[in-house]
Amino acid sequence: MxxxxxxxxxxxxxxxxxxxxxxxxxxxxxxxxxxxxxxxxxxxxxxxxxxxxxxxxxxxxxxxxxxxxxxxxxxxxxxxxxxAQRSARELAELAEVRALLEVPVMLTLAETVAPERWSGLRPFAEATAAAAAKGDRAAYLEADRAFHQAVLGMAGNQQLVIVADDLHRRAQWPLVHGQTVRTADLVADAAEHVALLDALEAGELALVEPLVRRHFAGAAA
The missing domain is CATH 1.10.10.10 (Winged helix-like DNA-binding domain superfamily/Winged helix DNA-binding domain)
Structure with a gap:
């Protein structure tokens, strides 16, 4: 129609x-x-x-x-x-592929990048938090993509950034028919960015892996 x-x-x-x-x-x-x-x-x-x-x-x-x-x-x-009409299964599959690609890279970066370098990503995390607090999903999605691009960009592999960004965008829209995203969900997701940077800057590697895996476990939301 x-x-x-x-x-x-x-x-x-x-x-x-x-x-x-x-x-x-x-x-x-x-x-x-x-x-x-x-x-x-x-x-x-x-x-x-x-x-x-x-x-x-x-x-x-x-x-x-x-x-x-x-x-x-x-x-x-x-x-x-x-x-496009996306099913919850399709979005979950996209989240799984993103995790397979991004989680190992992030864990490697956590072990190889000096803690003080992570402070440069703080504005990206703060931008996601600001958009989430307003409940502006469109602005949040763009800020979220920018944060992940900035993190992966530290690996120095532009093709990785391009492929991961394409997967990220495909996972963002359109919503499953009838699905809604609450402001509280966005705020919680943004808080994970901040918590991850806190752990990376502090050099607390034991906290990084569970934070990264938890973040991608909810990436389909």
Whole structure:
């Protein structure tokens, strides 16, 4: 069933500016997906979305094509884009793959990176905490990705960062139909970032492994 975004919610808070239309449309669509404003299984046409944003259909199509690459939507020929439907099992599988990739790297970094270097990541952890406290899931997801990128970036392997980030983004949206994420869940997740950095800066390696494994055990939420 085709449906315009206005039937779900008024997505853009501020009309995109001409100098970065595609980027702003993409960001707004990601925020709408994170907030559940674009419903899983529904088809949205580029012209309808473009009208809502006050732009031409071209940047909307380009943004939606990027979301298709990320697995958030799928192309429906001659109709538009259908928001992907994820099952709880799919999200759990993505979380498991992320853990298989990231946990060993983080544990190796904990043993090889000097404790004082971890302090540079404090702003990333604080950003996740600030977004969580506001209950802003879209902002939290971006801050969460930035934190994990910063941690993995310390390994010096750019391909690792790219692959892990793609998995992370795929695990973030869209929500399972009917699923909600409470502010308390975001706050608890952000607190794990802070606790992990506290342990790393203090050189308390015995605390790092259980913190990392617990964090990924809840990554599907």
């Amino acid at each position: 085709e449906q315009s975004i206005t039937d779900a919610a008024a997505a853009p808070r501020v009309p995109p500016q001409r100098h970065s239309v595609r980027r702003q449309v993409l960001d707004a669509l990601r925020a709408a997906l994170a907030a559940g404003e674009l419903a899983p299984g529904e088809v949205y046409s580029a012209p309808a979305l473009a009208e809502c944003f006050g732009v031409s259909a071209t940047p909307v199509r380009e943004a939606m094509q990027q979301l298709a690459v990320e697995g958030a939507v799928e192309v429906v020929p001659n109709r538009g884009f259908r928001v």
